[in-house]
Amino acid sequence: MATIVTNPSDTKAEQPANPAKLYGYIAEFETPGDLMAAAEKVRDAGYKWWDCHTPFPVHGLDGAMGIQRTWLPIFVFFAGMTGTIAAFFLQAFTNSWDLHVWAGVWVTGYPFLISGKPAMSLPAFIPVMFELTILFSALACVKLMFLFNGLPQLYHPLFRSHRFRRATNDRFFISIEARDPKFLPRKTEEFLRTLDPVAIEAVED
């Protein structure tokens, strides 16, 4: 089963006519368990520019790869607080204060009496403060998640590989990039072989 079908020379169909720079190697695995065992070895071998590619998040793989916990929630918290404060000032400015400020154009607040309620009705402002907290948090959360991930990135060298298309279907891949300081074409390929993958493929940049 575990035949190593491709070397750089075997993948002519996937390569450009002119020999280009090597992006790295990908190794294909059949099950999440195989991938996880292999990932631990890649981590322990000291590679830095490498990744796992899976059709779904594999439980425990973050630890097997040694990924640091993301700072995303901290940013989202501050985005949420920004929403709360922005909502308070929006409502206080428009309904409670008589200020003339420049916000793109000159705008003026308009406090007016309604049902005898005080101009600064903090309890009445809470629903909108809550909603904008959520809105700012959610927008920041999604935006920053994709930004930190370097997405959108519509082109990537890995998309050259037909084999790699199964990474969004049913197969599990490890990629080691050529820019890794420990990367040596022959040695890294040998190393990947020891992980017992189904296949290894070289991907051109």
Added chain:
Amino acid sequence: MTTLDSKTLIVDNTVDAPGERAPLVLNMDKFSQVTATVCRVNEADKAPFAWYVAFAGALGLLSVLGACIGYLIITGVGVWGLNNPVMWAYDITNFVFWVGIGHAGTLISAILFLFRQKWRTGINRFAEAMTIFAVICAGTFPGIHVGRVWFAYWLFPIPNQMEMWPQFRSPLLWDVFAVSTYFTVSLLFWYTGMVPDLATLRDRAKGKVQQLAYGIFALGWRGSNRHWHRYERAYLLLAALSTPLVLSVHSVVSFDFATSQLPGWHTTIFPPYFVAGAIFSGFAMVVTLAVPARELFGLKDLITLRHLDNMNKVILVTGCMVGYAYSMEFFIAWYSGAMYEKFAFINRAFGQYWWAYWIMVSCNVITPQLFWFKRIRTSIPLMFVLSLFVNVGMWFERFVIIVTSLANDFLPSSWDLFTPTWVDIGTMVGAFGLFFTLFLLFCRYLPMIAMAEVKAVMPQADPHGAGAGKHGHHGHAHGHDHSHH
């Protein structure tokens, strides 16, 4: 539940065996089977014949909606049956109805996610789609109800030459913020969840157009675990943000009524009662949509009988809550000693709108009680019919609350009855056209089931269990350390 050949297993996954997890995916043990089953719907050259029939019907109703709204805008809100005491009727009923429908989608995607209810994965994608389309329908109604729709931007605090601002001490404005935030966050949640599945469709696409279209929306997703790590964090945060949001939305909708002085509206039970009702009606709509969708698109192994059984249980629970709220309203009306409040409720049940009230009670209180019986909970035709009853009942609930309270308030001299015009009815029916048009397009062109999430809850996905592969023994040594990340 299905006829099976010798190769597949017959599994009744509605059986509750203590100590054993019921399978969530039937007759499949490979991830590629999940991909193929879900993508087949989008990749087929032609949709099932029934899809075309339904789509034609939906477009027909959508044009009715367009015509009615066009007529309304050209002529004015007088084309509706509104009168002096009853200034809110079908429009706001429809608004509350559709917002309520949306709540089940968020409950499934966010609250069940936080509670680690893995069965949500089979239904969350299209329940979330339902949420978004329902909120679009809902948003239409207040927009056209303002009368001069070209001034609808007055709802938002936009700097303008009149130096005029919206009134933030009014619950109607809270509603604008709640519903628009709800729509935005639901859309983000839905889209974020869909990105990995769009990448699957991109990688399988045969034609250039599909590859490009799915490719752009997949944002270049390549299943990187460094990406998954942040993605899962973000998804958890979105679930945690959506949970209080969804509870707030229908609470704010109920403030539109509860903060007014009108008998029948001015009650503290409204926020929880509205939220329970919203989830009740939303789940009924999910069942209404799931039953034909799983038949038509061959998704019975992913949206299994157990999923439907679970949803029917939610309908039963929330139906009981709604029934409790109805009786508590009556109790408080009597216990408060307020004569207007007492009159409002007696008038609801026995006044001129008695028929609407009793349609509401029979559909919302009596119907769900049938779900105590497992045979009914697991019978496809029965649950479909009962879910329709709940949909009807919940529409009438909003009608009863809004119209009976307005029609007969404090002064008998100002009483008047509401009778819908053809424009009222056309707009109400037409909104279903908008909803189903969007929903059918979604079924055809977007992944209806969250493939990545379904795969992740299959036993084969566990790197230390069925998915351990040839290095299976390894897992025991390190598995424990890593399971907490």
